[in-house]
Amino acid sequence: MKIHVLGANGAFDGYNTSLFVKNDDGVGILLDCGYTVFPELHRQGLLPDVDAVLISHLHGDHTGSLSTLILYAKYKLGKRLMVGGADCKALLRLQGISDSSWKKVSPNGKILYQTMETEHIPGEEPNNCLFLENKILYSGDTNQSLLHTDFAKKADIIFHEATVKPNMTHSNIAVLNNAPYDIKNKTWLVHIPKNEYEEAQEFVRNNGFAGICKRGQIIQR
Numbered sequence: 001m002k003i004h005v006l007g008a009n010g011a012f013d014g015y016n017t018s019l020f021v022k023n024d025d026g027v028g029i030l031l032d033c034g035y036t037v038f039p040e041l042h043r044q045g046l047l048p049d050v051d052a053v054l055i056s057h058l059h060g061d062h063t064g065s066l067s068t069l070i071l072y073a074k075y076k077l078g079k080r081l082m083v084g085g086a087d088c089k090a091l092l093r094l095q096g097i098s099d100s101s102w103k104k105v106s107p108n109g110k111i112l113y114q115t116m117e118t119e120h121i122p123g124e125e126p127n128n129c130l131f132l133e134n135k136i137l138y139s140g141d142t143n144q145s146l147l148h149t150d151f152a153k154k155a156d157i158i159f160h161e162a163t164v165k166p167n168m169t170h171s172n173i174a175v176l177n178n179a180p181y182d183i184k185n186k187t188w189l190v191h192i193p194k195n196e197y198e199e200a201q202e203f204v205r206n207n208g209f210a211g212i213c214k215r216g217q218i219i220q221r
């Protein structure tokens with residue numbers, strides 16, 4: 001499986017955290033679709049390959065170009081995108097996207113995924129972490145470490161958001177560091193704020209994480 005990194009930055013800088021994978025059935029699956037993702041899919045020549053989008057939560061840095069992608073698929077490619085994960089129906093309706101322009105990922109849609117609700121901003125809508133094809137664990141935005149869950153044990157590869165400075169709404173790198181070595185070893189960090197990047201890089205090097213993802217990176221699994 002080839003994993004394309006479309007971005008790995010925090011909400012307000014650089015390229016929104018998002019991954020594109022093709023599963024063993026050849027279905028193209030996008031994990032999150034923030035406001036920088038559509039142009040990045042275009043640059044990487046991946047727009048025609050997207051069949052489904054799984055959304056972790058409704059913040060703009062995770063959904064900002066979803067409506068454009070749905071309309072591009074409909075009018076330029078003649079296909080209905082599948083959308084799963086967080087419930088995007090109300091958001092899409094407000095953006096003028098009819099329910100018939102897209103479809104829910106169905107159980108027989110050749111995509112295997114599970115979600116688990118986790119806290120992101122206390123008291124607000126939850127985040128949905130995504131566990132794809134029994135292989136890839138993607139945290140979305142959460143203030144809870146997922147590195148002690150069964151998903152983390154089962155996963156071949158993990159993409160976890162992280163901040164260096166303690167933060168109420170995101171996962172602090174020092175908490176993630178409590179995970180067992182074999183889990184850290186397969187964990188890539190994403191959604192790092194730009195001004196914390198260098199500190200995070202040093203931390204990752206010294207503590208046995210797989211690394212920090214970068215836009216344009218391709219990971220084979």
Ligand SMILES: [Zn+2]
Pocket residue numbers: 010011059061062141191
């Ligand atoms: Zn975010």
Ligand SMILES: [Zn+2]
Pocket residue numbers: 057059120141
């Ligand atoms: Zn968020």
